[in-house]
Amino acid sequence: MTSQPIKIVVVGGSAAGPKAAAKARRMDEHASITIIQKEADLSMASCGYPYYVGGVFDDRNQLICTSAGIVRDPNFFEKAKGIDAKVLTEAVAIDRESRTVTCKHLPTGAISTLAYDKLVIATGATPLYPPVPGADLAGIHTLHSLGDADSLRAIRDANQVQRAVIVGGGLIGFEVSEALHLAGIPTTIIEKTSSILPFLDPELAKLVANHVRGFTTDIITGNGVAAFLGEAGTLTGVKLDNGTELPCQLAVVAVGVRPNVALAKSAGLDIGAQGGIAVNEFMQTSDPDIYAAGDCVECTSLITGDKVRAPYGDLANLQGRVVGQNLIQEGSATFPGITHTGICKIFDYTVGFTGLSAGRARELGLTDIETATISGLDIPPYMQGKLLISKMVADRKTGRVLGFQCLGPGDASKRVATVAMAILGKLTVADLVNADLPYAPPYSLALDHVITAAQVLENKLLGRMQGISVAEVKQRAETGADCFILDTRTPLEFEEVRLGIGETLIPLGALRGRLAELPQDRDKEIILYCRVSLRGYEAAAILQGHGWRNVKVMEGGIMAWPYPREK
């Protein structure tokens, strides 16, 4: 302990930065550690902003305090962490030769220079704006900084906005939409691409859209914002690509972020092909004395091996902890990569995903995949089980699980976490069909939703069941394709709700006695379903046993049907 204490400078005080600094402190009580933070606040719980804006809680300090209720201000960092946190201070340049960072105190403009032995860049990301006219009007916001949250919260509290538009149908867009709904403000979500929530396959995204439209929220897809409209410098509406004008007094832009790499770039550090700072598995940049973490970096997909950007708060924390260890013991910790996991509360639905959607897998050239879509309860009906709809994706050759999407009013969070761990473990469908998961009626069906998804996928992989998606069935019905559509539910269920696509009702229990009512051409395409398509699957097995060769189960059944039904 007689050597000179190591000098650590951390640029960025939101998530990855403070985590790296705090971990380094725990690793070395004598290190000199300084955080440079542009904003006024430190260690903000930024994922909590939508809930503060929506009034789920009212105490702003909750966003910046420890679980013991202590606000994480510079005084806290000094006393509890022994860290010098300089807020309202911007790192304007890095001199790698002299190992110094030039800083500017924003209120005074004072310039200072900090020497470092090891430097951390955790500069985060900046929200993107659509490059359209009117983007400088008052009334256009993002929800990225705590200042943004303050502004939107003030708008909520002022209660002057009649209608808002959300630009971007991703996670943040939906969270903001729900926050504004809670505040009594109707919103329209504008999504330029054809489908909301890009991590979901379109037929599942459509189910979410249906759910959201039941609240004070409308969704417009396939139509971007062409211009923000205003009067006297203030927003009065948006004009869409197709010419539609929507009046609104508030627009929240949530079309993604770009990593803040200017500081790193001007210091000559490598920037990756995805636009983030390039780091190795130790989170080390191209300069071994400079680490980077959080929204500003690229990391590795554990599924594809590709470099990806993944600007999520949990990953920033994980990466920050790895950096903190390596600052003190170089090479002692690694961040192997991510599995593309995320989740979002969207009104009464939970919408989660891990790994790749079928669409994304195919985009990446993983075309030899199989998928299974299922519907089912999270816990038994007698325990008031709620619906979940899932799609599992696997590699056809190896059976390895590549992705899982899960949504609905049921407990999707648990199922996504479970499959995220399976994907991390590179488990196969064969592993999952026999998984020993915690079962008791308050928590699960005897065969958990995840297991059932894997079992259906296994049935498809083994050729025991041929599936057809709701989208394909819809298309068959619309184009008048030559197929026979069979609903295998009870007459009572049929009475309550039906698809109305020319289907015939033969309840499963009666099917063996009514085979004569089916097309006798054994090569005719027969499509079966029920409420969730379990009975549909059993019926398919019966028909196959009686020689029908082109029998398909509509996956997920009526519960996964995102199109209008007859009631």
Next chain:
Amino acid sequence: MTSQPIKIVVVGGSAAGPKAAAKARRMDEHASITIIQKEADLSMASCGYPYYVGGVFDDRNQLICTSAGIVRDPNFFEKAKGIDAKVLTEAVAIDRESRTVTCKHLPTGAISTLAYDKLVIATGATPLYPPVPGADLAGIHTLHSLGDADSLRAIRDANQVQRAVIVGGGLIGFEVSEALHLAGIPTTIIEKTSSILPFLDPELAKLVANHVRGFTTDIITGNGVAAFLGEAGTLTGVKLDNGTELPCQLAVVAVGVRPNVALAKSAGLDIGAQGGIAVNEFMQTSDPDIYAAGDCVECTSLITGDKVRAPYGDLANLQGRVVGQNLIQEGSATFPGITHTGICKIFDYTVGFTGLSAGRARELGLTDIETATISGLDIPPYMQGKLLISKMVADRKTGRVLGFQCLGPGDASKRVATVAMAILGKLTVADLVNADLPYAPPYSLALDHVITAAQVLENKLLGRMQGISVAEVKQRAETGADCFILDTRTPLEFEEVRLGIGETLIPLGALRGRLAELPQDRDKEIILYCRVSLRGYEAAAILQGHGWRNVKVMEGGIMAWPYPREK
């Protein structure tokens, strides 16, 4: 399809049997499939019995109907499944030479003989009774069959019982206790061993016991039932091993089950060392034409490789599905084994586990293990997070996760499912510290409880933190051991609640300035804690940085302290 249909006979109609039969049917529409069921009902949701008894729901049919509401009676099996289900029929003998099963119709005594090509034994298990006097008194029940559930539900509805005793402090005992509490009946749980819930390490079991004692339930441990006491053939109380007499009008015995292997044994099939029917990974008995599944078999622990009994409903279903496939395509499906996963709702707590507890691991000779106990919220405080207390166990050499216990009012179910999948994937602590789990404030902290548990365990494995259990600290305090105990919370928190074991309060934020108040002997044992021991851990790092060499963090902090506190 011109060959003779295969003849399948399934003995047992509860869980594994019907599952095997139904899967076989889906695999082969033309097989002849018969189920022999001793009881009147079929495919009972037996894990739902406590909730029916407790009045969580009132419609008994919910226990025996499909999710579409159709009762699974012989007519349903015939119509929907094409399966001949013979209820109130007992399989009395198997003749492997002639491949026949002799059956007895219980109401009439009629004997019949069924021929089989493939046979399934799914005879389940029978509840054990303590071998003590008075066990035949009226008023002593189990909760194993639907008949048992009917009896206990009738007792609940009659509302005549003033006090009940539960014999056995395992999962079923606690579920029954809660059911009786819901019915307004105070209970005492009697556990012969020193600790309830044998899959938990004792200090965690104690936390559950503390929670339960807040309801109308008392727990007595280390004291078995010596005799059931009665008058005129009816239960009036129990006498314990220590002579205490407890008056009660109802006793529910839940001390485990023994597998029903008589039929298999008399047919000459191999019985395993654990007392269950021996099967291979195809669930095939020592006779390749006879399969067995469910509570009557032994299966393999995927952690130790040992044979174990695991009489759980979910496993019976998994095994039944494997049998169903192999009945039609021999060798087409395997059941590799179990990971010792389970869960139970105990009043406002969820109590779950997967893998091995530290105690169980040591019993099995796995002594080179490390553990970490943590407390923390499931979701952020601003989202009304609830407490979880967990213990993770890992192999010290390989870092492989061997077990996880998790309990509390928070969402333990998700965390146990997550770690169950990690254990199935043979993941290590190093894998878990960087897990990409679904994060959003309604569902998780930025670093999920599971990740934090793994990170603390990693800190211990790497020697960065030395832990001490609450039990050891209690013992130090009681024996007046020469150690210095430091509470690192704020004065306000200290005012609200404290351990009162001679501790000194120095808030973390003040510690660096008050090092002079600590014992200056750098080898003196110093024990630190806070509410959950995160600040305790940070304080430990400070002391180590200043030369103290014997610094220990009390794991889980005050929230994991199961002994009396000062308020």
